[in-house]
Amino acid sequence: MDMTQPSNNRETTAAESPAMIPAVDVLENENGITVRADLPGVSRESLHIRVDGETLTVEGQVNLGEVKDLEPVYAEIRTAQYKRSFVLSRDLDTSKIDAKMKNGVLTLTVPKLEQARPRRIPVRAE
């Protein structure tokens, strides 16, 4: 049975229960934006990242491994699903998003469009 479901509510499917919002760090440098998200229990295979217009959505399914006859006695994590969305801006290149997953931490990098990178504007003397 699923350890992340409260024992008094076993009929609720993962699709019905609200997803957890993963903790993230978001930072920006001159090359683009980096998002780091804590997704413990989510493997590379059960992670889904999609871009719809300017919305970036990260979704993942927690997998605790199959254990026979497991009865939960104490649970702080009660949902097996993570989901979080971000609205990107037009200066970002959504076709070049890079995603890495290591030890349950997702690192997403969204580069800036070439023409959006900072550059010096030369000032000509008249």
Added chain:
Amino acid sequence: MYASLTRIPGDMFADFEALQRQVEQLLGTRGWPSSIRAASRGAFPAINMGVTPETVEIYAFAPGIDAAKLEVSVDRGVLTISGERANDLPRDSEKVSVYADERFGGSFRRAIGLPEDADASRIDAKYRDGILRITVPKRENAKPRRIEVKD
């Protein structure tokens, strides 16, 4: 009696607190008997515990940690998980803007009481996909067994 004096109307934080209480009430998470070592929400790492007829299974949701830096110990039936998670946000850099800094960074320590029938001398701990899974077998004489009825 004078509680109303401390509740200034329009106090945003008090409103949030009331809302949070209502939500917890609706979800049914408030008022449940809780473990004395239970931490408030948001503690790192979050812990789930379950039992099978043979073992006690503990899951600590601790992403982004080097397995070698995780320490698991047990003393008089209390299991302690401790370690450190590096906060890898670049600091003091002019060219980096930080918009969100929600992820936990620093050292942590959490404890959970093992059920009485757990055999603390044989603990197995594995770290995978950011979850530390600890398996503690139950004592031989605590495992369920069939008693044969003789005639």
